[in-house]
Amino acid sequence: MPLTAERFAPYGDVIAPTIAAAQAMNDGRFERFADLARVDFDAANNGHVALSIARSRNPTTFPYRFDLVERHPQGSQAFVPLGAFAFVVVVAPPGESVARQDLRAFVTNGNQGINYHRGTWHLPLIAMAERQAFLVIDRAPADGNCEERVFEQPVVLDAP
Amino acid sequence: MPLTAERFAPYGDVIAPTIAAAQAMNDGRFERFADLARVDFDAANNGHVALSIARSRNPTTFPYRFDLVERHPQGSQAFVPLGAFAFVVVVAPPGESVARQDLRAFVTNGNQGINYHRGTWHLPLIAMAERQAFLVIDRAPADGNCEERVFEQPVVLDAP
Numbered sequence: 001m002p003l004t005a006e007r008f009a010p011y012g013d014v015i016a017p018t019i020a021a022a023q024a025m026n027d028g029r030f031e032r033f034a035d036l037a038r039v040d041f042d043a044a045n046n047g048h049v050a051l052s053i054a055r056s057r058n059p060t061t062f063p064y065r066f067d068l069v070e071r072h073p074q075g076s077q078a079f080v081p082l083g084a085f086a087f088v089v090v091v092a093p094p095g096e097s098v099a100r101q102d103l104r105a106f107v108t109n110g111n112q113g114i115n116y117h118r119g120t121w122h123l124p125l126i127a128m129a130e131r132q133a134f135l136v137i138d139r140a141p142a143d144g145n146c147e148e149r150v151f152e153q154p155v156v157l158d159a160p
Numbered sequence: 161m162p163l164t165a166e167r168f169a170p171y172g173d174v175i176a177p178t179i180a181a182a183q184a185m186n187d188g189r190f191e192r193f194a195d196l197a198r199v200d201f202d203a204a205n206n207g208h209v210a211l212s213i214a215r216s217r218n219p220t221t222f223p224y225r226f227d228l229v230e231r232h233p234q235g236s237q238a239f240v241p242l243g244a245f246a247f248v249v250v251v252a253p254p255g256e257s258v259a260r261q262d263l264r265a266f267v268t269n270g271n272q273g274i275n276y277h278r279g280t281w282h283l284p285l286i287a288m289a290e291r292q293a294f295l296v297i298d299r300a301p302a303d304g305n306c307e308e309r310v311f312e313q314p315v316v317l318d319a320p
Contacts, residue, residue, distance in 0.1 A: 083242070
């Protein structure tokens, strides 16, 4: 379904300009949509916030079959598209376990990024075209910050 | 002059895919250019890392005359263009004072973002077209995190 801030609230934040958040900055030469998402991270063991880029090699084809979800127990993770393109987000609420009936699929409107809250279950990034780049804002180092669950039967995701 | 990581090193980081940093991720469906910049911030007084969007209203016209530079003593500040477009960066090294002869102007190649290190003097954001959006990654709240210096004579920046 279409991604909105309200629908995504149990899982994370939507990063997009909204009229409500607009403020003037730099003498009115810019609009600022401030504090759209907060980066949450565990600072222990040299934990810090890193900026990275992820770029798709191969587009995902639909129907897409997957059996693996992941979560990051040590911090939030944001993906912001570096261009105007839509992508698909599949999530389930934070918690020790995850069931396939808890999964929800959202499609962005082409101008939205997302920030998974710490512990939100999600599919690895899904891109719908080649060489689409995302800025990634998450905790580094990555060691120990990814848990995975594998479903016995694959989940089938239809084209959005 | 054209922005490169080497030239910009005294002031901050360049955020762009580089061959050296490429790693496969998600079973090779993506390339990851990891840890291109580190977010540095003072966590005191509810300091946290926020994701915001800044969007230009009016393009800067050249020659551009300015007399004000600013710096953020409580953390780094990154601007990553949400699309392929160039912008201009004017900086001077961190330090208590800033002299006009220390200013350096860089133009990005259209696929670069930047991260000012804590304390780097810089011009407020300069965009060369309307409605260009940047993701901003910096410390919040903003109160007390901006120092300004005003030059007696304006500095004139020619078109890049």
